[in-house]
Amino acid sequence: MMTRGAHSVTRGKKWGKIAMQMGLSKDNRGSATTLRSHYEKILLPYDIFLSLQDAKDGLSVEEEIEPDVEEASETIPKVSSSKCRKKLENDTANGSINDSGSDEEDPSNCRRTRIRKSCSNTPQPQPTTQSYSRRRTERDKLRTPTKQTVVMKVEETMEDPLAKYVCHTCLRGDSEEAMLLCDGCDDSYHTFCLKPPLTSIPKGDWRCPKCIAEVVAKPSDPFGFRTSKSEYSLRRFGEKADQFKSDYFNMPVHKVPSDLVEKEFWRIVSSFDEDVTVEYGADLHTVDHGSGFPTHESINEDCMNRDILDYVNSKWNLNNMPILGGSVLSHITANISGMKVPWMYVGMCFATFCWHNEDHWSYSINYLHWGESKTWYGVPGSRANDFETTMKQAAPELFSSQPDLLHQLTTIMNPNVLMEAGVPVCRTDQEAGEFVITFPRAYHAGFNQGYNFAEAVNFAPADWLKMGRECIAHYATLHRYCVFSHDELTCKMAAESEELGPRVAIATYRDMLSMVKAERDLRKSLLYLVPIHYG
Incomplete structure (x- = not known):
């Protein structure tokens, strides 16, 4: 592979294709990156050396170049060179020899012919011995370059790969x-x-x-993930997910260790030359597709099965949790999809949810109904500022153009980088039948180990009101729209104070004081900006 070809392969991201053609990527997905690094460390310096040698070989005519014949010399030595005679015979056939019939030529002219051919692509007239005196004048106008001048011309045009x-x-x-x-x-x-x-x-x-x-x-x-145009049944998507994982790791799905999947996931994230495409059935509305939990709408009215009825009325049923008596979200009349109404997630190996925290910094709860595990990474809400600072330092150009980048669920970073910067990161593997709860402003990310089915929703107990107030102030700095009006929610809860529990009532009162103080400060600052004239 020549150096120029390596550059085109790198720019076209074709290292993976080359590795596949060499039979290296069937069992090892990191072969593309390894192949490129080995080429750059071992073969690239040798290719540069060869290109320099080729350039020097093009100057082999320097050994044959001699200074011009002295101008005072009137006698031209003649030789019986077979190469010169062969050249003259060829020129005679082309009608370029004079009628003198001489089949001998000045050897210096033979050298000049070779030099001109090596230095110029345009054919030069071939001199003969009879017309030598006339051509000496022409030669003075177009002098044969000496060794020194040829070297200078070639050095000017030859590009040094190391330059x-x-x-x-x-x-x-x-x-x-x-x-x-x-x-x-x-x-x-x-x-x-x-x-x-x-x-x-x-x-x-x-x-x-x-x-x-x-x-x-x-x-x-656009930032984000590309929406697939394919539609799957649950069974068909499961077959595709299992086939992908089995082919990728070249072993049965149930024999792939979770640590190997995790290591390979972060290797892919850090690689620019390798693209792996997976699909994720994310944010599926339970109103449209049904919930994994039984509901009153999904069971028969005459159902007498006590186990099913216990599930329907359970507080751990994600359809009930947002609207429980102690939840602030129960005072929002609108059904906010994803916050009050659960979303479902059908995942496959490497399907990712990037670093983010929940809307309005609320709590979230995720339940894995069945399937392979889901790997989670979390940063405590108390260290959210440190997390955001580290992310911005890693990619300042991205955040300068997209200040709310972390709210778009499109940014992923290796937890090791965060921990090296002093940001604490928690990790867990969620198995089927387990809940995972995230706390206010806690950033979290993760990926699926394989084919699985999960469901998630938000909830907000009384202690969330203070964090919710801080969140809308943070949203204002990013010019980000709120999902619902926090002030409207507080006023509505204050108007229904008799129906509130003690904890919710105290939290509502404190949040109301903060809201009134902020409103007074804003009106006071407005008075200084707009002078009032009295008549």
């Missing part, structure tokens, strides 16, 4: 051990010339600020 490895910030090529090559455009930068500077060479692929800016500057590219 491009110069820092685009300081324009220097020293400190090669600190030089970074962009995997997108092949530009080079010193780690200490970047803003902010890097303390070490990053692992995996790296993109320069120019490439990142080009990606961020494309407003037409």
